[in-house]
Amino acid sequence: QSVLTQPPSVSGAPGQRVTISCSGSSSNLGAGYYVHWYQQLPGTTPKLLIYANSSRPSGVPDRFSGAKSGTSASLAITGLQAEDEADYYCQSYDSSLSSLVFGGGTKLTVL
């Protein structure tokens, strides 16, 4: 059981907007540690999608955006496309565990 809680699955139709939540606590997101997001397409390596709460690496479309407030963070995907179907993971640092931690992952299904 991860200290960063994500919904196991979300879904949306092409063109729609979906959000994936990442809920933490006062020892991770609430303590001010950054949250980062990764996309893992089926059978592939995780890819950095968002870093430092809301920054996008070069090459990541602006359809992907991140936000953080208090003990929660979210990843938003607008203009949903079939190729967005993947697992998404949030990641941060937890001071109680003294460890980098990942959320359990959310499977996005494009209907």
Added chain:
Amino acid sequence: QVQLQESGPGLVKPSETLSLTCTVSGGSITSYYWSWIRQPPGKGLEWIGYMYYSGGSYHNPSLESRVTISVDTSKNQLSLKLSSVTAADTAVYYCARRRTTDYFDYWGQGALVTVSS
């Protein structure tokens, strides 16, 4: 473009030591921290630890007693040793480059290691 490639045995017996190597190309291993992350089949990601070439290393406390991470600057390689393995250590093992604010921007393709007799 930085590239990372994991290599090592795909099958390890229970109670033995898992050993993997990550070769970094397209950049010097002395410029960043380098990490190991694993993913059991069908499950999520777990950080194992990271290391700087000059010796600073940090490990997941849940694995710390069994983990050794080292860097060979002459070969531009990162290594992982995980001792006393059990079936629970069966996973795809990734090496990745860690950035200052604790995220991973470059990942290897991963190496599947199965623990079985």
